[in-house]
Amino acid sequence: MDNVLSWITFLPVVGILAILFVPKDNKNTVRIIAAVFTGLQLVLAVWIYRNFDSSTSAIQFSEQYKWIPSFNIDYFMGIDGLSVPMVLLTAFLSFICIFASWGIEKSVKGYFAMFLLLDAGMMGVFCSLDFFLFYIFWEVMLLPMYFLIGIWGSPSRTEEDGMVRGGPYAAIKFFLYTLFGSIFMLIAMLVFYFNVSDPVTGGHTFNMLHLMDQANHGGVLKDFDVRLLIYAALFLGFAIKVPVFPFHTWLPDAHVEAPTAVSVILAGVLLKMGTYGMLRISFPMLPDAMKWKYFAYGLAILGMINILYGALCAMAQKDLKKLVAYSSISHMGIVLLGMSGLTSLGMNGAVMQMFNHGTGTAMLFLLVGVIYDRAHHRQIDGFGGLAVRMPIFAAMMSLAFFAGLGLPGLSSFISEAFSFLGAFGSETFDLRLITVVSTIGIIITAGYFLWTFQRMFLGELNPKYAELPEINGRELFTLVPIGILVIVLGVYPAPLLDLIKTSLNELVEVVKAAEAPTMLGLH
Amino acid sequence: MEVGLNHYLALAAILFSLGLFAVVTKKNAVTVLMGVELILNAANINFVAFARFIDTDLDGQIIAVFVIVTAAAAAAVALAIVLNLYERLKSINLDEADSLAG
């Protein structure tokens, strides 16, 4: 199976074409087409998983064609251990989300076309190895996301304080924020382009593998100050996506206003692009800048702030979906902390956490969607005693909550524990204090999840919801596979870990080997 | 003067002009159709004449056959349209079919 990466990336685009030919009244046909194409994508992803050789850190399934020869831009796709889990996650969640979107009735064709475009964009980001191509996919994703939040999200409304919030506001905020970040990424990309030479032809290049090889760096990239600046620019671009405090405020709005499936994709896949970008681009291309102590400690401290700040903010939320959104901020902080220590444990833990947070938070958002579809509100205090009325739903929710608070036996425990262990045991930097302070986040997380669970599900049944229907088959179909994954990877994480460790250990070695000047070059 | 290609072409040109005149001036849709038939005949004469005088094989003639066939089809459809027009406007005067007027 040649060109499997092109197939997996562009299958959704084929799906869009198919959808465009369906009369707009055949809503079910549109849905089925979307399901079929994302299903095929998932099949391909599984095929990739089975055929991926995890014993090497080399790029696999690579495809390289000249695309715009006059600028040395290639169509270069390929994956390694870092991208594989993200590809799997994207395919898996996209497929699930089609079913979570089954209830969408407003211009179904448009919705699913946009969704598939989003899917293609995300897949492209994780598969492309040409910086230019990466950037294109990165931007391609923005557009459908904007419309999905803006059109299919909640309608605009004016709050008591006079702020206009709602779907359109959130969409534009998301769009501008991300665009703002990608401008810095673009600048960094161009600096790379003009200062890195292709070892074969000697010309400018966007090829990431060439960009990673420090021997190819020339021009202003020889200057450490410039490298720091470029690193900062890249970081800004990625940090907004993660999102890192204080660039996170788009996230609660976007997550809350978006329709369920889009929230799932946002939290499950999009956030990972930020950390993926750091690991794919910032770390290997500018290892010395990453190791500059102010950046390294800064990254760890930002991770700590994310963990604590996100958890505390989550605790104060009254809206369930907003709580889940802030919990995402908190959990992504663990990824940052795990990465910053430059240890095999922490790096593997962080990438596992990316995957496991993707599944866990997807489950949470799906569950929020379930209750919102029934009760038409998400106020935590507005429920009560639902465990009596909806035992299966309550069981699912508790599974998701316990996964979120890192209970052993569920997937995120291993990843969180090893992110912390890795950061704590770092030989490169002394992150012990930061790590120990960060672990307090575990307590707060337990606090807000259990408190929420209590307020919604325990106690006397709120008579208002005495007739609330139990979770239905379709919803269970979206939740159960994720739940199984969460449990299986919690008990036996080796399949995921084996997939990524070779590549990530290599990455750690590469970055560790770099020498960071302690003094700035400014004279 | 020996009758040659030019004569036939001139004849065709005259027929064409007459047909064209009918197409341009006549109000009655049926008469316009007749004009079209004249124009087609003129074209056919050209084909056959060229086949005779320049490219001495049968291609021109065969094309003429096809033109006739097409003309028959066109006539049938056009007349159907005319009848339909009549149903709507109670007239087949083309100047009344001017809903495209700006």
Place this chain on the structure above:
Amino acid sequence: MDFTNIAFYIFAALTVGSAGVMVFHRNVVYSAVGLLFAFFGVAGIYVLLAADFIAIVQILIYVGGILILLLFGVMLSQKLTKVDVRTESMQLVPAVVVVGGVLAVLLLTISSTPWKLAGSLEYEPTTKAIGRLMMTEYLIPFEIASVLLLAALIGAAYIARKN
């Protein structure tokens, strides 16, 4: 001036004359009759051009088919009781100018073009050869033409039917 030349002029005159009647007569029925004779004239011209098959087809289809169709059209669309089979003309002056111009252009072009004439002018029966070509080299156009006819037939019936 041999027989062929004379015949050409006779047929040409017949054609042009009848066409003139067809064009300039106000009564549609007369126009139709004029057209009939113009078709005959053209058939004659075909004969002179050694295209016997085309000539026959011309008579069969045009005279036997299309013209009858046109007459039907006239009859059906004009209520014969209060016959207004007259046809009026419009924008005469611009038409005369433009059509005259077109004719002038055509004639000028014809006369000024140096035609590369082929040599031999043998008369041979063409029917058999055309038939052979239709079934070999022109098979696909032939089939397409049949489909076109069928489609036109159905289309015409569909359009013309009263809802």
Place this chain on the structure above:
Amino acid sequence: MITNAILILLLPLAAFVVQISFGKRLPRKGDWLSTGAMFIALFMALSILVDAISTYESNKVLAAQTWEWFSFGSVHVTFGIVIDNLTAFMLFVVTLISALVHLYSIGYMHGDPRYSRYFAYLGLFSFSMLGLVLVDNFLGIYVFWELVGLSSYLLIGFWFEKDSASNAGKKAFITNRIGDVGMFAAIMILFSTFGTFDFDGVFAGVAAGGLSDGWLTAAGILLFFGAIGKSAQFPLHVWLPDAMEGPTPVSALIHAATMVAAGVYMVGRTFVLYSADALFFIAVIGTITAFMAATIAIVQKDIKRVLAYSTISQLGYMMVGLGTGGYTAGLMHLTTHAMFKALLFLGSGSVIHAVHSQEMDDMGGLRKKMPITFWTFLIATLALSGVPPLSGFFSKDAILASALEYGMRHSGQMWIFVIMLLSAGITAFYMFRLVYMTFFGEPADKKKYDHAHESPLTMTLPLMILAVFSIGTFSWGWFEHLISKPSLAAYGAVAAVAEHGGGHDDVAHTAHTIAMISSIVVALSGILLATTVYYWKKISAETWGSRLKPLYNLLWNKYYFDELYAATIISGTLWKSRFLAMFDLRVIDGVVNGVGRLTAGLSNVSGKVDLRVVDGLVNLVGRIVAYAGARLRTLQTGNVQSYLLMALFAVIILFVIQQF
């Protein structure tokens, strides 16, 4: 033996999975399945224990096996099982009490709407607890540590319709988490130093002097934080009394016999790790806990709460035992306490089942109505009070001896022994207060008394079995031989860390004698006082209560710990979270929106310019086009023929142009 151990571990898990999936559809809702699985596990554990005792070697590792769980390339994380004498005892205790509690619950939980769910949770707990005692590394113990916390959360909040129950569950989980974070920090220190989670590997590293004294003490104290949470030690003891909201058999199993003792077990398992300072810290915490909880128990009126505070107090004893170097004493008390405290809880459950109240003010005179319950309860009470020759006497005496020995060896540390001795007296006092108020005297509530009856056999049989184990199965010698104090020297040459504690010499012998005598005296005087006050009624409890009103209030309100935490930590966290959420919304998001508004404002200005100048030009062009269009539209007649004419005219023009 490994196979047996794995089966012991997996049987309750299988019961859990079956019950949670389709327990409701099984006959009798599957109670026989869970109970049966537990009894099979009990017999397997018994065979292991018999093996251990018949081998009769000190700290003998009977079997061990390790599997790779996952690997990071250079770091391999393993999962292993180790069975030594301690494990064998723990397996037996856990499976025995769990099996009896299963049996007991058949009667106690009869007719509960979530009957099968209850047994499922019990299975999950048994699995986690057995895993905790079997596992051979720190990560594994942390995993099961959290899992027992989960099952405890689920069982405390089992009747979650009651707000108090769901609150108690949440409180238990979060309080435990606080301790767990400390434990996790300790694991981080140990792992980052030694690169392994295995007990043996870590101990060998410590023996080789891999950690400096300061770090070792820090690791020990942090590790003990986990035990503080789980074993309800001061200051994280507040969750355990509230945990009594759970069904009483659960209290017996989890919150008296097994899970709360997990902290003690963990400290025992990792005993060689603790530096002298860390052990002192443990002893101090244990002393404070033992005394504080015992005093609170004096005034409580709820039968289960008295027992809960008694449990906390006894756990404090165990900690003191370990902290003062009495390794065997602490673990032995763990074992004996598990038996008689489970018995006490199950007995109180039987009483509660009979009178449908937990308030001792509603009881009284039940001795005649419930003879089996009474007699077994009395045996357990005597054991707990430390009356010879019952089991509790031996273990408590050993702890007191260890504390005394510690005080004799370290000048200025005698207070530990004194306080512990005092607490022993208080223990005897409040336990007999409980017995007199419940089983003797006149019935306080006649209606409830008449309604009361002895419990069914499924409930009384466990009581009798446990009573047998409470009487005097354990005597000092052979237990000490089997589970004797481990030495760091066994794991390699001891470098800088000094060996702590001491062996059997004269000091120990003297201490033993003094401790034995004083403990008997104190226990008997406690009993005597209780008899005077509550049986002979020579001294009025009410009078003394009102005379010592401030003290009484202090004890009645449990030293105001809950109020203190509510006012500081809980409301502090909530306040912080609200403040940050507001900060997030107003300040950070406000800045973002401010930038947005500024941009919008700027664009408004440029929009005005655009409107007047640029757009003016555009509009001008537009008007011209519109005018021209109005003129030209007359050409558009709609008549196809005139279009044709125009086209032809254009053709002629083209021709003319082409010609010239």
